[in-house]
Amino acid sequence: MRGFTLVELMVGMALGLVVVGIVVNILMSNLQTYRVNEDMGRLQESARTSFELLARDVREAGQNSCGARPQANVIRSGGAIPVWADMAGGSVKGYEGDQDATDLVATGTSTGQRVTGTDALLVIRAAPSDVIVTAHNPTGTVFTVSSATGFAAGDPVVVCDASSAAVFQVGTVNTGAKTLNYNATDAPMNCSTGLDYPGYPIPAACTSFANKTFTAGGFMAKLASALWYVGINANGGRSLYRTQLSNTGGVISVAAEEIVPDVQDLQVKYLTANVSGATPVLASDWVDADSVTDWSPSATNVVVAARLDLTLHSPNKVGTDAAALERHLISVVSLRNRETR
Template structure:
């Protein structure tokens, strides 16, 4: 019996296909889709990053505005004030008319328009700390910015004032405001001040003892060492006198900031303050009528306490900008904000 030979057959599973690699078209499509996906993710990341930078810069700008208005308005509001509410102020400082920090009679509030130089206070220029051209400035003197220490006794003959605590915080050469319900006085304390004593002293002389008279009564009399003397009543106060000038100056980063200068030096208050413009509202002391319009500093010729028209309100206009260029035009964002301050210590 003969045998029959059959050809070999390859068994395959139903539905199986022969595997093959990607063709060039499929690879290109996959690459394009991947690039589109990555581009979308990058775009979302960049958009979120820009939004974060914008919000961060706007937040900082708003915080700088809040600090600027709060600190400057607080001093402007208290211009010419004292803790006793006395309207009469004697000034026995030897340099009362030569130093801007103690020239009370020249005005407790004095503005400088963008065309006026603050001579003897701050120079206008491009150096760090100097005032920026075409920006306003304002000088403020006050005896009501700090908590005072209560007077328990005042010996006018020996020029010693007894306080209710040894922790008064006063130091030699401090300029202070002494007041009671009748009047107030500016004087410089002497080296007799002691941290372990409740007694502070002032004296006649030059240098550290920089007073023209021992008499602290109003009106000021510098014709003799005794001058116009009286004892301040128990229950009055002694407090530090403050003198400051606010202006927009050049900062160390090449931008602009709000600055405050006083007898101790100059300090930077807030970054990003591009411009400051101040307007003043006056009241006629004879009639009690308010002016109908706000005016700038150059329109006011008399800032003294005896002027017929007294400034009773100041309108602060600050232009602020973000620290980086986050605007849609690739420039810093600017905002102008306005705050009106009413002065508390004005003649009726």
């Protein structure tokens, strides 16, 4: 009838606070466990995506639909083959952390720029294509293909048949007639209209190229050039980036695209094989990019594999001492289109 005493009320409240504290602690512990598991899942997914896309590009470096190794290249910028078009000079080319690659992407602290001290890897190949060459008139500098709808004036392309391949710039495109012209007037990056393979190594001078008629049944595809690197993202963090060629009104430029967030570092080492003898001899150890003096497939010590070393952080700081979780993962990728004669 008198109700609770003050002591009883205080004891009841204290017990209630203890129970509430226990419940809150369990909830916070479960929330932290959930956040850790979620970030671990994101880390694993980011690592899987990074390695899958990057390794796929590296494996396909130097490929064309015909599998033709000898290659002519008439694309020039300022008198030299641009690094993004020099497939024969190095379909895979590495940049050490202190090596500049400003012709592809600048190093700095702005969005999309490469992070200082991180490695970069350039991969050049022909894009997958089912466009078939049905006729070639080298005198008139015209290709007739099964479909021209995927090409635009100014595109850098790769054409191949069973004997050789050539890299050149498309001039005009007629989708109705299914023709592509590559004369020097309409395709100013072409230093020559001759597409004949002159022999290894590919000469810098265009005078060595003669006319060649590519046989019907060959393939034509856009040139796909990609630089993989760790760059600054829009949030001020780091992400794995990939550049791609962009054609705006016939002017070729390099555009960067964010692929996977929270990638903190990329380090790449390379394995070479000495092919001067009858049997290739693998090097005894991996080397950095600045130790490779010749990236071409005709080199004496040709690069045959790349070891990709990625460092990733979790999106949230859920580790000990309120730090982000870190994972350090390595994948080895062999280069399929390497000449180990």
